[in-house]
C-alpha cells in the first residue's frame with residue numbers, strides 16, 4: 462500500500478450520531494484503502510466545548526472549535542463535513558463552497574426545495590471557480606450488497622424493470638412516551654419519517670434502477686401528537702430522560718406513497734418509525750422481466766437474486782453473501798464471509814469522495830442529486846396535503 466503525500470484537511474461540524482459515523486470513516490478509510498490524498502482530522506466543531514473535546518479525544522481530532530466559521534478561513538482545512546441537523550445544512554454548505562472548500566453534507570440535503578436549489582447552484586459555481594467538490598451523504602449507496610444490486614440492474618440481469626418496492630421501517634417512536642428531539646421538530650428537520658428515512662429509499666430506488674421518479678401519490682400521518690420534552694438530549698432510540706411536560710410533534714410519523722418512474726416502472730414506498738419489531742429495516746425489491754433482487758438492511762451482507770429464466774424446478778431466490786473480493790468495496794476488507802456492518806458504508810463514502818476530489822470529478826450523489834430527491838419529498842407532501850397525484854417538478 463502506498464502512502465499519499467498530499468493532505469486533505471477535514472473540518473467536521475457535528476459530533477453526535479452522524480458525527481461519530483463520519484469521524485470513524487475519516488479514521489478508518491486510509492487504514493483499509495489506498496487513497497490518493499491523506500485525510501487529516503483537523504477540527505471538530507460543536508456547540509458545547511467540553512462535549513466536543515471529549516468526542517475529539519476519542520476519535521483523535523487535532524483540535525476543536527465552537528464556531529464553524531473558523532473552518533472557512535483555515536488554510537489547513539480543505540473539506541467541510543456537515544453532520545448537523547438539516548436546518549443548518551444550507552448556510553454552512555454554501556459558505557464553505559464559496560470559501561473554496563470541498564463539502565460532504567448529510568442527507569436530506571436541505572429542508573426545502575428552495576434551499577436545495579441554492580446549494581446545488583453554489584456547488585456548481587464552486588466546481589468551476591475553485592475546483593471544489595460537493596457530495597450529499599446518501600450513504601447506503603455504498604453498502605456492498607446494494608452496490609451489487611445496481612451493478613446487476615446495469616448489466617441488464619433483470620431485463621425490463623416492472624416494479625420497485627421500497628420500505629424504510631424503524632420503531633423507535635412506537636413508544637408514545639419516547640421524548641421529543643430535533644428530528645420531531647419541523648423547523649429543524651423539515652419533515653419526519655419522510656425526510657429522515659424516506660429520503661434514503663427515494664435515492665436508493667432511483668440509484669439502483671437508474672430511473673427517476675416522475676410523479677407520486679402519497680399519504681402521511683402523525684400517530685402521536687405530543688411527547689415528553691426531553692430533559693437531556695434524546696437519542697435516536699428515544700431514551701433521553703424526560704419530565705412530565707409534553708410538547709408538540711410537528712412532523713409526520715409515517716409517509717406512504719406510490720410512484721411512477723421513468724421507463725414505465727411502478728413503485729411503492731413506505732417510511733415509518735412505528736413498525737414495531739423493525740429496528741433499521743431498509744428493504745428494496747426490484748422485479749424485472751428476467752428476474753428480481755431483494756435486500757434488507759437488517760441482513761446487510763446478503764442480496765437475494767431470482768433468475769426468472771431458470772428452470773422452474775430449481776427457481777426461486779438465491780441468497781448471495783456479498784463478501785467476495787470481486788463484490789463492490791470488499792477487496793479492502795476481510796476474507797469471504799467475514800461480513801461488514803453499518804459503519805462501513807461511511808468509510809466507502811469517504812474513499813469514493815477522496816478519489817473524486819483527487820481526480821477533479823464531481824462526486825455521486827451530487828448536490829444536484831440531493832436537490833432531485835428534495836423535489837420528490839416536496840411532491841409527496843403536496844400530494845398528501847391535496848389528496849391527489851403530483852408531478853415531480855424539474856429545473
Ligand code: SOE
Nearest residue numbers: 479568598600657658661697
Ligand atoms: C443518516 O443517514 C440517517 O438517515 C439518520 O438520519 C436516520 O435517523 C437513521 O436512522 C438512518 O440514517
